[in-house]
Amino acid sequence: MTKAPFSGKGERASDLLGLIYSDVCGPMNTHARGGYQYFITFTDDFSRYRYIYLMRHKSEALEKFKEFKNEVHNQHGKSIKALRSDQGGEYLSQDFDELLKDCGIVSQLTPPGTPQWNGVSERRNRTLLDMVRSMLSHNDLPNTF
Secondary structure, eight states, X not given: OOOOOOOOOOOOOSSTTSOEEEEEEOOOSSOOTTSOOEEEEEEETTXXXXXXXXXXXXXXXXXXXXXXXXXXXXXXXXXXXXXXXXXXXXXSSHHHHHHHHHHTOEEEEOOTTOGGGGHHHHHHHHHHHHHHHHHHHTSOOOTTO
């Protein structure tokens, strides 16, 4: 039996930092300089502006979120209202949950097996990876890049 197509269309955030989509991508087959093999993205639903942070391990997700939260607060003087992510282990830790509660950020975890609920992050990660592969294939760089 096949899964029915997803036809739902969610509402967009009405203000900057009203909803942030996040996803961790990796591990990559080839490590970047510095040993990075993962990246985490944070995408604002209102502006669709994206922040990307490189990580050596998935366990760095909490620290990268703290860095992102401080950066956007300093730049815009606003706080994040909601964070939408899949149910990856990096988002389910007690420390992550406590940080979100302490900051008043609503955690929106998508149901398992439904990447379309976090489709903004999933599509943009795929686009980013396609762009990197395309740039690398059109250059005469060694495979280590």
